[in-house]
Amino acid sequence: MRLVIINANILNADGELKLSRITVRNGMIESIAVNEAGEAAAADPETRVIDAGGKLVAPGFIDMHVHLREPGFEHKETIETGSRSAAKGGFTTIACMPNTRPVTDNPETVKFVKQKAGEAGLVNVLPYAAITKSELGRELTDFAALKEAGAIGFTDDGVGVQSAQMMKDAMKLAASLDIPVIAHCEDNSLVEGAPVAEGEFAKRHGLKGIPNESEAIHVGRDILLAEATGVHYHVCHVSTEQSIRLIRQAKEIGINVTAEVCPHHLILSDDDIPGLDANWKMNPPLRSRRDVEACIAALEDGTIDIIVTDHAPHSEEEKAKGMQLAPFGIVGFETAFPLLYTKFVSEGRWTLGMLVQRMTAGPAKVFGLQAGRLAPGAPADLTIVDLEEERAVDPSAFASKGRNTPFAGWKLKGWPVATIVGGNLVWSEA
Numbered sequence: 461m462r463l464v465i466i467n468a469n470i471l472n473a474d475g476e477l478k479l480s481r482i483t484v485r486n487g488m489i490e491s492i493a494v495n496e497a498g499e500a501a502a503a504d505p506e507t508r509v510i511d512a513g514g515k516l517v518a519p520g521f522i523d524m525h526v527h528l529r530e531p532g533f534e535h536k537e538t539i540e541t542g543s544r545s546a547a548k549g550g551f552t553t554i555a556c557m558p559n560t561r562p563v564t565d566n567p568e569t570v571k572f573v574k575q576k577a578g579e580a581g582l583v584n585v586l587p588y589a590a591i592t593k594s595e596l597g598r599e600l601t602d603f604a605a606l607k608e609a610g611a612i613g614f615t616d617d618g619v620g621v622q623s624a625q626m627m628k629d630a631m632k633l634a635a636s637l638d639i640p641v642i643a644h645c646e647d648n649s650l651v652e653g654a655p656v657a658e659g660e661f662a663k664r665h666g667l668k669g670i671p672n673e674s675e676a677i678h679v680g681r682d683i684l685l686a687e688a689t690g691v692h693y694h695v696c697h698v699s700t701e702q703s704i705r706l707i708r709q710a711k712e713i714g715i716n717v718t719a720e721v722c723p724h725h726l727i728l729s730d731d732d733i734p735g736l737d738a739n740w741k742m743n744p745p746l747r748s749r750r751d752v753e754a755c756i757a758a759l760e761d762g763t764i765d766i767i768v769t770d771h772a773p774h775s776e777e778e779k780a781k782g783m784q785l786a787p788f789g790i791v792g793f794e795t796a797f798p799l800l801y802t803k804f805v806s807e808g809r810w811t812l813g814m815l816v817q818r819m820t821a822g823p824a825k826v827f828g829l830q831a832g833r834l835a836p837g838a839p840a841d842l843t844i845v846d847l848e849e850e851r852a853v854d855p856s857a858f859a860s861k862g863r864n865t866p867f868a869g870w871k872l873k874g875w876p877v878a879t880i881v882g883g884n885l886v887w888s889e890a
């Protein structure tokens with residue numbers, strides 16, 4: 461089967477949009493050429509033609525931090541609904557966190573996730589496995605067996621690994637297997653019971669605050685451990701100026717550290733939280749404007765390498781428990797690109813090329829994936845985006861089971877309209 465995408469506006473090496481014709485065969489990009497008029501008419505019956513109509517055709521977005529909730533929390537999301545939500549957001553490869561039930565701390569669960577993702581047949585799903593059994597921080601999992609089963613990295617996302625010795629042992633083992641450690645950085649002794657960041661919002665509402673140090677202490681500790689062990693250490697959802705300072709310095713002296721940031725930490729601060737609505741509750745919490753500015757600058761200068769959504773669906777009942785009691789987390793797939801395009805590209809702060817790089821080639825490079833680029837021989841994982849279409853975020857229309865977003869009603873531009881994985885159209889607006 462051959463697929464030809466005509467009138468595709470693709471970014472060239474200079475970041476300019478060029479109208480092109482992309483030919484796909486057997487799931488791979490075969491050629492990219494200057495668009496030719498009349499191509500559609502010339503196509504043979506064995507060839508499917510998609511007319512992109514001058515819309516952006518980018519490498520499929522890659523999201524290296526997502527929660528699909530299955531097994532165990534199917535009322536929040538399943539691998540299928542999460543995959544569909546990802547496809548609708550323009551993502552073609554996602555990496556899912558192990559804080560399921562059971563925790564992905566055994567080879568069977570890794571295989572289960574891969575099997576379910578294959579059955580859904582929508583996007584590429586790469587499973588992470590837990591660092592410690594049940595993410596309890598007490599005993600390491602069997603890294604070699606988990607890697608063998610298909611885990612692409614180790615993380616206890618959802619909680620920080622509290623013991624430095626445990627983290628050091630994990631890093632040593634991961635380094636010997638040439639596989640990264642991905643860390644949710646949070647010192648429990650500093651955050652107990654706090655639902656939002658330390659600051660004005662917490663004070664005004666009489667809530668306990670999560671201090672910036674609770675994240676940065678782990679980042680600093682882990683950078684020293686990464687230096688000692690030589691592991692590839694990747695920092696989850698960076699949200700503070702202090703963590704960024706430590707990562708910047710570590711990179712300067714050549715320590716193998718990479719980092720990610722979420723759209724909400726690039727856009728929202730705790731000043732924006734309208735009230736005690738748990739759709740604004742996530743971990744790490746929304747911090748100060750100063751932290752937001754530090755995150756933006758760090759993504760721009762390369763201190764932070766990539767953008768991830770930390771898509772974290774929860775049910776409406778769970779989120780209705782209020783700011784103090786509701787679980788942390790917001791959904792992310794279906795708003796990520798339009799949010800970032802509208803806030804940073806439309807408003808002139810970033811080039812389109814920069815945004816796309818941080819969501820495609822950037823993550824592919826950090827995690828060594830054969831994806832994230834448009835070139836002959838690369839997998840035909842593509843996303844088509846209408847940069848002109850403007851509409852409001854409507855959570856009731858999400859493909860995700862989760863409706864928990866602080867961005868409901870936001871008017872945004874740059875909506876994905878079709879997603880192609882391995883040459884197959886897995887989602888389209890029409």
Ligand SMILES: NC(=O)N[C@@H](CC(=O)O)C(=O)O
Nearest residue numbers: 527617618742743772788789
């Ligand atoms: N980010 C969140 O607020 N929640 C995540 C856990 C996590 O990413 O730490 C979840 O699993 O719900």
Ligand SMILES: [Zn+2]
Nearest residue numbers: 617618644696
């Ligand atoms: Zn986390």
Ligand SMILES: [Zn+2]
Nearest residue numbers: 557617618770
């Ligand atoms: Zn997470």
